Each structure stands twice: as structure tokens, then as C-alpha cells.
Amino acid sequence: MMFAKSIKATVALVGFGFCTSAMAENPLIQTYYSPDPAPVVFGDTLCTYSGNDEGGSFFTMHGWRVSCTTDMVNWTDMNTLILEAGDFNGSAKKNGDWAAQCIRRNDKYYYYVTVESAQGGRAINVAVSDKKEGPFKDALNGKHLAGPNWDYIDPTVFIDDDGVAWLYWGNPKLYYCPLKENMIECASDIQVSDMSTFNGKYTEGPWIHKRGKKYYMIYAAGGIPESIDYSWSDSPTGPWTYKGVIMPSSEPGAAFTVHSGIVDFKGRSFFFYHNQKNVKGGGFSRSTAIEEFTWNADGTIPTIRATDSGVVKPIKNLDPFVRVEAETKSWVGGMTVNTSDGYTIIEHVGSEYGNVFLTNMNSGFYTKVRSVDMGDGADRITVCTRGSGGMLELHTGSENGALLASMNIPASTAWEEHTFDVTDAAGVDDLYFVVKQGGFDFDYWYMESEKTAVPQTAYKGTAAMIPGKIEAENYDEGGHNKSFYDNDRENQGKVYREDEVDLVDISDSKCGDAACSGYAIGYTQENEWVEYTINVTADAKYDITANIATAFETAGMQLFVDDTAITDAISFEKVDSVFTTYKVVDVGSVELKKGEHVLKLLITGPYLNVDWLQFTDPNATTIIREVRLTSQANVSYNVFGVTGKFLGRVENADANLFATLKNAGFADGVYIVRAIGQSKALRVKVK
Incomplete structure (x- = not known):
């Protein structure tokens, strides 16, 4: 990251007290004061843009900041300041940098901010x-988009389904x-809503x-102290209908001013x-x-209470086997962020300027990282540090929890990597880096x-062929969080394979x-x-x-190919009161390209047993055009619908297969019928 001015590398110590995970996850940023949050989703990442309170007796705010997450529990400080009033070519006064919001269009990021105009x-x-993460530059070369006017504060922006952007x-x-x-x-001309x-x-x-089709306007309401209320409309221009209070002004810890944002991310709100x-510093x-x-069934927003816990369940677990920025954390006890300012950084860091890191690493300070999935076990940890050296410990569960590693950090004037052994580092846990x-x-x-x-x-080096049947137990080799993910890490079935995936022997079960x-x-x-690694033989x-x-x-699943969803999350009805009755169900249809791919089976609802997945090309079966089809007598056939759904079996079929199906009660x-023990399929029309 590059900064417009080197002064942006300076950051003040924020006056947060220590607070362990047992006590709180709110506020979600502890390395700076972050008023006026503006959340926005960019693909698999959610960022919250904010102001930068300086404290004191007024809203003295210098510059804007951003922190981002992919799991909703660990937040990465993307920069110290991404923009400040001085970047607007003389149109804005210093320390008047108020609420703002960012949006992406045509691969550019546009940041709408409140400034105190140099004209008043x-x-x-x-x-x-x-x-x-910026840096952002003045888009109007010293001009305002709107104003000056003392009423002009707190912009919010979105792009409607028809492509029109509204501010x-x-x-x-x-x-x-x-x-x-x-x-x-x-x-067009600036309009004023019917207040x-x-x-x-x-x-x-x-x-x-x-x-959906509703436009929600959420806002600070009712004077001082403010609550958060909302109205809705069937149009982006109103008229707006008042719907009620989202968060009352009486919530514990409430500031006398409020500012809010709502966002949907990964199917959650x-x-x-x-x-x-x-x-x-108070308000x-x-x-x-x-x-x-959770939204109410009628589309209204429920009353939301302020909590210390914040987001309890992460979107996903954190992968520690790739580089993790030290400024990625769920809670920081005492440390702050800073940026490099022109000194040499080793190759792993990347840019020579603008690298973000944790500083103020005093004795007793710590940083917490939530829901770290160490898989079958880690053997080593590497940390990148610089400075006069010191001692860093890695614990699980709390600052005083089980010790995984003691790291004697050597002195270094440049950034250097240092590797240390870890013990008992396995499974999913919260990690604490304690100074x-x-x-x-x-x-x-x-x-x-x-x-x-x-x-x-x-599995065994052979990709599953499509079209064809994939036996569920023959998932890829590679290990936890690579070819499979199992929550409890215990092999409960104890059959067929010896890793953590739970398999069951179904030889005593009924399939039809x-x-x-x-x-x-x-x-x-x-x-x-x-x-599963699959080999698709033809585009179809x-x-x-x-x-x-x-x-x-509750059972359900979803399928992905090369990490792209190919089905919706499918919920299944109860098959039987026991798990020994299997049933063939439709999952859907999908266009697949010829070649090797990776198929993922995701469990979206618990208590689902899966025996196999069948991929059928209905156009590849032999089409029998005769209404009256003769076949071998006394042969048994499996009968399928045209989508491949198993419908039943006819035993000892008559030589007239059409009549056999008709007499067996098929409408x-x-x-599609297939003789037992044969691969050739026949298409039969019953009328």
C-alpha cells in the first residue's frame, strides 16, 4: 500500500482497557476509535469504513480508516489513514473529516465523505x-460534489438493480x-425528501x-440522545413510511449520537x-x-440490542498455513498499528512502503485471533519481526491458556522471519500472541x-468419471481442510478409511x-x-x-465445482425414522465442461447420510422410438425418471417391456430402464 504523505504513518495510542474473549468482542476495532461505520461487501471480503475520532470535547476527526474481514470475527487494519482533508486540494479544512461511505463501480472505488469546506x-x-484500502485521491480536483451547506453531512450511496446510483x-x-x-x-438537481x-x-x-423490492432508509432519530430508526419505500425517492426503532437510545454504552449500517454477507445479516x-472520552x-x-418474516427489521459478544459464529475458520497479517485479530490488548515509512523490507512483505504492522508491543500486551484451524497439527510457527528483540508466547483459549510456543525474538534492524517449534497445536482454537x-x-x-x-x-489416483456414479466414501486424499473438513475431528464410524471423515457400513441397510x-x-x-476429483468426458x-x-x-447439502455453486442448498425430507433406509433423490441439473475438476459436497443441514452421487447425461441413453418394445423375457429392470430419479424395479419382465411397465402401474x-447387471439404458414411452 502507498500513502500520499509519510505523516500518515503516525498513530496515537488508543485508550482501550484490556478485555479477554470471555468478556467481549465488541467493539470490533481496538487499535483506533472508529465512529460512523459504513460496511460494504466486495466479493468474499467485507470492509467497514469509518472516521477517526481524536477525542476531546468535540467531534475532532482527522482522516478516514478501513478494516476488513473474510470471517466476521477477525478484522485486518488495512492502513492507518486512507484519506484525509488535506488530500482534497485545498477544498477542506483539517480535522473536520466526518461520516463517509465507499462503493465500487467499474473496478474503481468511490469514497463519499463529509468535509468542512474551506469556504465555510x-x-x-x-x-x-x-x-x-486506498490511498484515495480527490476525484473533483478541489471541488465539492455537493455544498457547501451546513446541512450537508453523512453521505450514503448504493447502485440500484437498474444500474442507477443514488446518493x-x-x-x-x-x-x-x-x-x-x-x-x-x-x-439532476439535488432534491429534498418529504420530511x-x-x-x-x-x-x-x-x-x-x-x-427484495423494498428500499430501507435507516437513520439516527429523535434528537439527543439518538436512537436508530428506519423507514421504507417502494421507490428510491420515497415517499417513505416510518417503520419504527431498530436500536433504542437507552442501550448500555450508547453514545449521544449514533450512526449505523446494515449489510448482508454470505447468507447472514x-x-x-x-x-x-x-x-x-465518552461520546x-x-x-x-x-x-x-435475522430479518422478520414480513421484511421488517427487529429490535436489535447492543451486546458485548458481537458475532458469535464465524463465517469460516482461519487458515494458519498461509501468511496471516499480525494486524488481523479479533481483539487487541494494548497494541496499536503503524506503517513502514521507507526502510527496506524483506521480500515476503512486498511493497517497500506502506506495510501495516503491530507496534507498541509492551510486556503483558496481547493480540487474539479467533477460530484458527490448525488441522491435524502444526509443527512450526514463523513470525516476521524487527526491533530490539523480546519474548513472545503463543497460547490457546486465553492469555493464560495452554502454551504452544515460546518465541525468543532476536534483535534486528530489518524485517526478518524467525521460526520456532510448536507443541499440541491442532484442531480449531482461539490463539493468543502474548508479549x-x-x-x-x-x-x-x-x-x-x-x-x-x-x-x-x-482417491487411489483415479478421478471419478462423469457421467457416472461417485461413491461418497471415495473422497480425495490430502487431509483435513484440504480434501475434506470434519467439525469434531474424530472418526466416529471407524470403517473403510482412517482419517476424520465419519463413514458408516451400510451392508445392513435397504436401498429400495x-x-x-x-x-x-x-x-x-x-x-x-x-x-472429489472428477473427469468430465464431454460438455453436457x-x-x-x-x-x-x-x-x-434438518438434513441438507449443496454441490460446488471448482468452488462455484452448481446447486442451491437443498433440504431433504425425512426418509425413515432410522438411518438404515436409503432413497434416491433428485439433486438438480448442471452444465459441466469437459476436463478435470474438483467437486465439493457441502453439508448444509446435519444428520444426512450420503451413499453416492450419480451424474447422468439423459441425451446419451439409447432412445427407443417404438411404442411397443420387445425385450428379453424374465429379466429384471431398474426404472428411472428422465432426470435419473430411481422409481422402482420390475421383476421378471414380460417380453413386451411397454406392457410390463403399464401393468406394473407406471403412469x-x-x-429410462436398465437391465440389472447391464450398462445399456433404454428409453420407453408408456401411454
Whole structure:
């Protein structure tokens, strides 16, 4: 990352007290005060942009910041300052950098911010960058997008389904305009909303969100102290209908001003806000907090309460076998962030300028990283540090939990990697890097394991052929979090294979009217997965069926090819009250390209046993055009629907197969039949 000015490498110590995971995960950023959160999703990453409270007796705010996450529990400080008033070519005064929001369009990032105009009054300015973390540059060369006007604060922006971008802002009125395609000019005159439709509640801090066909305007309401209320509309321009309070002003730790944002990410919904909990400086030192919530069935937003816990369940576990930035953390006790400023950095770091790292590493300080998946076990940890040296310990569970590694950090004037042995580092756990003796800066870390060096390969070296049947127990080789993921890490079935995937012997089970054979995946839990290397023989649309068993209504799965979803998350009805009855079910149809791919089976609902997956090309079967089809007498046939769904079996078929199906009770329609023990399929029309 590059910075516009080297002064941006300076950061003040934030006055947070120590707080362990047992006590809190809110506020989610402890290395700086982060008022006016503006969450935005960029693919697999969610970033929250914020101001930068300086404390004191007023809203003195110098510059803007951003922190990002991929799991909703560990947040990475992307920079110290990504933009400040001085970057606007003389149009903005210093220390008046108020609420802002970022959006991406055409591979550019546009940042709409509140400034105190050099001409007097407030104004909306816009900056642009090629990267979400900046640095951002003035997009209008010293001009305001809107203003100056003392009402012009707190911009919020979104792009509607028709491609039109809308910008809103204001206190005590709600102003708006559509933006031109260039995103830096209003496409029409600035409009003022009909404020009477807000029931006198609207104050400031608007946030626009669209869900389905409804437009939600969320805002600070009711005067001082403020609550967070919302209205909705069927149009981006209103009229707005007042819907109620989201977060009351009486919540513990509430600041007298509020600012919020709502975002949907990875199928879950999150409410961002700021408060003055766990900070010094009261309402002028505010920090971002977050709560997960579920929308009401009628589309309304529930009342959301402020908690200390924040997001309890991560989106995913953190992988320690790749480089992890030291500034990626769920909680920091005392440390702060800084950036390099022109000195030489080793090759692993990348840029010679702008590298972000943890500093102020005093004795007793610590950083916590949540939900780290160490797989079958790590053997070593490497840390990148510089400085006069010191002592760093790695613990699990808490600052005083089980000791995994003691790291005697040597002195170094340049960034250097140092490797240490770790013990009992396996499974999913929270990690704590605890400083026992300070004097060094901390850039990044990663773990290594002999087991993690095992590549992912097809089971016994042979890819599963498509079209064809994939036996669920023949998942790829490679190990935990590479070819499979198992929540409890224990082999509960203890059959067929010896890793953590739970398999069951189904030889005593029933598959239709016949006995099953082989093995199935069992004891499944939500978010577990297995992968298969597949070889698709031809470009085609394949019908997918599966042989499953479940005694619950909660079971479900989803399929991916090369990490792209090819089915929705499918929920299955209970097959039987026991897990020994298997049934063939439709999974869907998908276009696949010829060649080798990786298929992932993800468990989306627990208690699902999977015996096999079948990929069928219905156009590849032999089509029999005769209505009356003769066949061998006294042969048994399996009967399938045209999508490959198993429908039953006819025993000792008559030589007239059409008549056999008709007499067996099959309704008029087209069926695919296959003689037991043969691969050739026939298509038969019954009418």
C-alpha cells in the first residue's frame, strides 16, 4: 500500500482497557476509535469504513480508516489513514473529516465523505482509488460534489438493480440525487425528501439498503440522545413510511449520537453501529460494534440490542498455513498499528512502503485471533519481526491458556522471519500472541506442518468419471481442510478409511427393495464437506441424483465445482425414522465442461447420510422410438425418471417391456430402464 504523505504513518495510542474473549468482542476495532461505520461487501471480503475520532470535547476527526474481514470475527487494519482533508486540494479544512461511505463501480472505488469546506459550511466530497484500502485521491480536483451547506453531512450511496446510483445525505433534512455514470457528479438537481413522511423522527446519518423490492432508509432519530430508526419505500425517492426503532437510545454504552449500517454477507445479516463502550472520552471517542440479526418474516427489521459478544459464529475458520497479517485479530490488548515509512523490507512483505504492522508491543500486551484451524497439527510457527528483540508466547483459549510456543525474538534492524517449534497445536482454537518482553514490531505469521505438505489427489489416483456414479466414501486424499473438513475431528464410524471423515457400513441397510452395499458418509454436521476429483468426458447438461438416508427434517447439502455453486442448498425430507433406509433423490441439473475438476459436497443441514452421487447425461441413453418394445423375457429392470430419479424395479419382465411397465402401474410418460447387471439404458414411452 502507498500513502500520499509519510505523516500518515503516525498513530496515537488508543485508550482501550484490556478485555479477554470471555468478556467481549465488541467493539470490533481496538487499535483506533472508529465512529460512523459504513460496511460494504466486495466479493468474499467485507470492509467497514469509518472516521477517526481524536477525542476531546468535540467531534475532532482527522482522516478516514478501513478494516476488513473474510470471517466476521477477525478484522485486518488495512492502513492507518486512507484519506484525509488535506488530500482534497485545498477544498477542506483539517480535522473536520466526518461520516463517509465507499462503493465500487467499474473496478474503481468511490469514497463519499463529509468535509468542512474551506469556504465555510459542510460539503460532500468524493475521492477515488484503484484499491479498496486506498490511498484515495480527490476525484473533483478541489471541488465539492455537493455544498457547501451546513446541512450537508453523512453521505450514503448504493447502485440500484437498474444500474442507477443514488446518493443521500443530510441533517436535519434528507437530500438526494442520482449520480452520473462517472459517479462523481449529480445527474439532476439535488432534491429534498418529504420530511413529513418520517413522522418527525429523522435527524441524520442516513443509510440506504435494498432488500427484495423494498428500499430501507435507516437513520439516527429523535434528537439527543439518538436512537436508530428506519423507514421504507417502494421507490428510491420515497415517499417513505416510518417503520419504527431498530436500536433504542437507552442501550448500555450508547453514545449521544449514533450512526449505523446494515449489510448482508454470505447468507447472514449484520447491523453495524457505534457506541462509547470500553473507551475513554465518552461520546467524542466512539467505536464500531456489530450485531448479527435475522430479518422478520414480513421484511421488517427487529429490535436489535447492543451486546458485548458481537458475532458469535464465524463465517469460516482461519487458515494458519498461509501468511496471516499480525494486524488481523479479533481483539487487541494494548497494541496499536503503524506503517513502514521507507526502510527496506524483506521480500515476503512486498511493497517497500506502506506495510501495516503491530507496534507498541509492551510486556503483558496481547493480540487474539479467533477460530484458527490448525488441522491435524502444526509443527512450526514463523513470525516476521524487527526491533530490539523480546519474548513472545503463543497460547490457546486465553492469555493464560495452554502454551504452544515460546518465541525468543532476536534483535534486528530489518524485517526478518524467525521460526520456532510448536507443541499440541491442532484442531480449531482461539490463539493468543502474548508479549512477555517488548521491544519489537510484529508484521505477520504462519504455521507449517509436514502433514499440510501432502497434496490433494484423487482417491487411489483415479478421478471419478462423469457421467457416472461417485461413491461418497471415495473422497480425495490430502487431509483435513484440504480434501475434506470434519467439525469434531474424530472418526466416529471407524470403517473403510482412517482419517476424520465419519463413514458408516451400510451392508445392513435397504436401498429400495434391495440390500445396500459398501459405505456412506454419516454422522454429518453443518458446514462439513468432502471433495472429489472428477473427469468430465464431454460438455453436457447432467442430471444429478443421490442415494441418501436421514431420520430428520434438518438434513441438507449443496454441490460446488471448482468452488462455484452448481446447486442451491437443498433440504431433504425425512426418509425413515432410522438411518438404515436409503432413497434416491433428485439433486438438480448442471452444465459441466469437459476436463478435470474438483467437486465439493457441502453439508448444509446435519444428520444426512450420503451413499453416492450419480451424474447422468439423459441425451446419451439409447432412445427407443417404438411404442411397443420387445425385450428379453424374465429379466429384471431398474426404472428411472428422465432426470435419473430411481422409481422402482420390475421383476421378471414380460417380453413386451411397454406392457410390463403399464401393468406394473407406471403412469403415462417416458422412463429410462436398465437391465440389472447391464450398462445399456433404454428409453420407453408408456401411454
